[in-house]
Amino acid sequence: MQMKKVLIANRGEIAVRVTRTLQQMGLVACAVYSEVDKNALHVQCADEAYALGGTTSLESYLNQDKILKICQDHQIDAVHPGYGFLSENAGFARRCQEAKIIFIGPSPEVIDGMGDKLHAKEKMVEAGVPVVPSFNPGKDTSPEQYAEEAEKIGYPVLVKAAAGGGGKGMRKVESADQLASSLEAAQNEASKAFGDGRVFLEKYISQPRHIEIQIFGDQHGNVVHLGERECSIQRRYQKVIEEAPSPAVSPELRKEMGETACRAAKAIGYSNAGTMEFLLDDADKFYFLEVNTRLQVEHPITECVYDVDLVRAQILVAQGQPLPFQQEDLKPRGWAMECRLYAEDPSRNFLPCTGTLEVYEPPVGPGIRCDSGVQQGSIISVHYDPMLAKLVTFGHDREEARQRMVWALAHFPVLGLRHNLPYLKAVLEHPEFIAGHTHTHFLQQHNIDSGPTQVPKSGLVALAHFLQAQKPVSAGTSIETTPFQELGGWRLLESPDGMGGLP
Amino acid sequence: MKLNLSSGPVDTDDIPWEIHQDTLRNKKTGRQLPVRVAHLQGNQYQIWLAGQIYEVELANSGPRRAGADGAKSNEHTVKSSMPGTILSVKVKKGEEVTTGQPLVIMESMKMELTLESPRAGKVAKVLVHPGKLVELGAVLLELEK
Numbered sequence: 001m002q003m004k005k006v007l008i009a010n011r012g013e014i015a016v017r018v019t020r021t022l023q024q025m026g027l028v029a030c031a032v033y034s035e036v037d038k039n040a041l042h043v044q045c046a047d048e049a050y051a052l053g054g055t056t057s058l059e060s061y062l063n064q065d066k067i068l069k070i071c072q073d074h075q076i077d078a079v080h081p082g083y084g085f086l087s088e089n090a091g092f093a094r095r096c097q098e099a100k101i102i103f104i105g106p107s108p109e110v111i112d113g114m115g116d117k118l119h120a121k122e123k124m125v126e127a128g129v130p131v132v133p134s135f136n137p138g139k140d141t142s143p144e145q146y147a148e149e150a151e152k153i154g155y156p157v158l159v160k161a162a163a164g165g166g167g168k169g170m171r172k173v174e175s176a177d178q179l180a181s182s183l184e185a186a187q188n189e190a191s192k193a194f195g196d197g198r199v200f201l202e203k204y205i206s207q208p209r210h211i212e213i214q215i216f217g218d219q220h221g222n223v224v225h226l227g228e229r230e231c232s233i234q235r236r237y238q239k240v241i242e243e244a245p246s247p248a249v250s251p252e253l254r255k256e257m258g259e260t261a262c263r264a265a266k267a268i269g270y271s272n273a274g275t276m277e278f279l280l281d282d283a284d285k286f287y288f289l290e291v292n293t294r295l296q297v298e299h300p301i302t303e304c305v306y307d308v309d310l311v312r313a314q315i316l317v318a319q320g321q322p323l324p325f326q327q328e329d330l331k332p333r334g335w336a337m338e339c340r341l342y343a344e345d346p347s348r349n350f351l352p353c354t355g356t357l358e359v360y361e362p363p364v365g366p367g368i369r370c371d372s373g374v375q376q377g378s379i380i381s382v383h384y385d386p387m388l389a390k391l392v393t394f395g396h397d398r399e400e401a402r403q404r405m406v407w408a409l410a411h412f413p414v415l416g417l418r419h420n421l422p423y424l425k426a427v428l429e430h431p432e433f434i435a436g437h438t439h440t441h442f443l444q445q446h447n448i449d450s451g452p453t454q455v456p457k458s459g460l461v462a463l464a465h466f467l468q469a470q471k472p473v474s475a476g477t478s479i480e481t482t483p484f485q486e487l488g489g490w491r492l493l494e495s496p497d498g499m500g501g502l503p
Numbered sequence: 504m505k506l507n508l509s510s511g512p513v514d515t516d517d518i519p520w521e522i523h524q525d526t527l528r529n530k531k532t533g534r535q536l537p538v539r540v541a542h543l544q545g546n547q548y549q550i551w552l553a554g555q556i557y558e559v560e561l562a563n564s565g566p567r568r569a570g571a572d573g574a575k576s577n578e579h580t581v582k583s584s585m586p587g588t589i590l591s592v593k594v595k596k597g598e599e600v601t602t603g604q605p606l607v608i609m610e611s612m613k614m615e616l617t618l619e620s621p622r623a624g625k626v627a628k629v630l631v632h633p634g635k636l637v638e639l640g641a642v643l644l645e646l647e648k
Contacts, residue, residue, distance in 0.1 A: 351584060351611075352587070352611040359541050382586050382587045382588060382612060382636070384612060384613070386614075413539040413551040415541035415543075416542070425554065453558070455552070457518045458518060459527075460515050460518060461518050461520045461522055463515075463548055464506055468504065
């Protein structure tokens with residue numbers, strides 16, 4: 001079925017990015033938005049925009065009834081869920097199907113099956129995919145049985161939530177005496193976060209790399225892979241920097257991992273874009289982690305290295321067309337890196353920051369791509385994800401891509417709130433990163449210094465100029481309306497006493 | 504121009520740089536640096552200078568809003584260390600608490616944060632309820648002095 005109108009059930013950079021491809025394909029891109037997002041960039045870019053109302057995610061971007069109603073009221077043919085929100089919600093995919101609206105993603109059955117991590121793992125074992133040694137408890141597993149199984153796997157072990165993600169409900173257990181308390185804590189956290197307290201045990205692999213394989217299937221049984229992405233640079237299981245290819249993956253290993261991923265994808269009847277996440281140890285052994293049944297945040301680096309538009313391919317495949325690329329045509333070239341710009345303060349343990357983006361000027365140049373969900377003047381609220389943008393660079397080899405990233409980060413003024421951009425630059429310039437010695441504990445192990453704090457004198461000239469350009473406040477004006485007025489009793493320039501505001 | 508910074512006064516006329524649009528130029532050497540300035544919060548300003556970001560605070564004689572430094576909980580009060588929504592309050596007025604006991608759980612940008620009691624004591628006031636939006640540095644709870 002040929003689509004005409006597509007609704008993007010998402011916000012931020014991914015909604016903007018999907019809009020671009022839809023428009024390029026001659027499709028009508030429809031945005032939805034919450035009350036706080038009414039002026040957001042993804043709304044401005046779209047061809048049509050519909051209000052969801054509300055502020056929280058539950059009231060807006062997770063509101064299935066409202067989204068489906070909008071689709072039916074406005075002759076929308078398909079929904080692109082982006083990532084997060086409803087993208088891995090099998091119930092929503094099913095409701096779309098019932099309403100004769102194309103859900104751009106895998107079938108509800110596949111989403112369901114892969115969403116439950118225990119079930120996904122069983123399926124992978126059946127398909128011959130190597131998995132991390134683990135123990136899946138039954139309903140009445142006693143603490144003694146857990147302890148016995150943990151001994152079999154060998155400490156350290158990880159306690160993980162069955163319905164988990166993002167590190168919630170996950171605990172590392174170093175020795176037997178910590179097991180009972182860690183199990184309890186993880187079960188509590190899991191039931192609070194996911195409404196499902198089931199946990200399982202897994203072998204802890206020291207200094208592993210996070211390697212994931214991009215897979216793509218169509219509705220005719222074809223599945224291809226588009227190589228790997230390395231996402232080892234993480235904080236609290238949140239990815240920060242990704243690259244493709246991985247410095248640790250040889251062409252032989254790529255072929256082996258890719259074929260394994262394709263075999264597994266075929267076994268579960270996978271269609272559309274998906275990602276199989278693996279851990280890779282230092283002996284080139286890889287272990288299956290999970291399947292993400294959606295487009296990944298870091299998909300642009302694969303697009304660079306394989307010269308494809310994954311969103312375009314998603315649309316074609318969702319329309320029932322065969323895959324637009326064959327395995328033998330897919331040859332990686334060059335190197336791509338991605339940095340995630342987060343509104344988080346590295347100096348205060350990465351707590352989220354809110355405020356107005358007073359200055360926001362993404363860099364441009366050869367081999368530079370910036371997928372932004374914001375623009376200068378955007379207000380960053382507490383309601384949604386702290387990711388502002390993804391900066392991607394591409395080069396002939398890893399060092400060229402890295403140098404372009406360092407340049408791009410250094411030519412990307414972002415002011416008005418604190419963020420991790422200087423921190424990203426420090427990681428990119430770390431000798432161990434330059435050497436390609438990346439693993440999932442990199443940020444914990446290395447001390448990342450995000451730069452000097454003492455402002456050079458020249459900067460003060462700019463500050464003086466900036467303050468001078470702002471209008472002074474007349475006496476009696478109420479405070480709290482403009483940033484300048486928040487200065488309170490501070491005075492600028494020559495005051496009547498000639499002291500220039502100095503005490 | 505004289506700037507009254509929290510670290511002390513500075514006369515920018517003595518600094519051999521001048522500004523042309525968004526670029527600083529050294530009057531003697533001709534060296535150029537891209538620059539941007541923005542207000543951050545309270546008396547704090549951010550200066551982006553050739554890829555680095557610096558924060559500068561102006562001296563102030565008037566009232567000031569809570570910035571990051573005003574967001575630290577002290578002996579008697581528990582303050583929000585980030586802007587966000589209160590998810591739950593774990594204690595009631597009059598309840599005895601111990602050091603490190605979780606008092607308030609809040610959320611911002613999908614991240615949860617547990618605020619713990621800075622000391623042992625009795626809860627004097629609970630100033631927030633679940634669902635309430637709070638700013639950085641807002642007082643959430645007071646302990647009896």
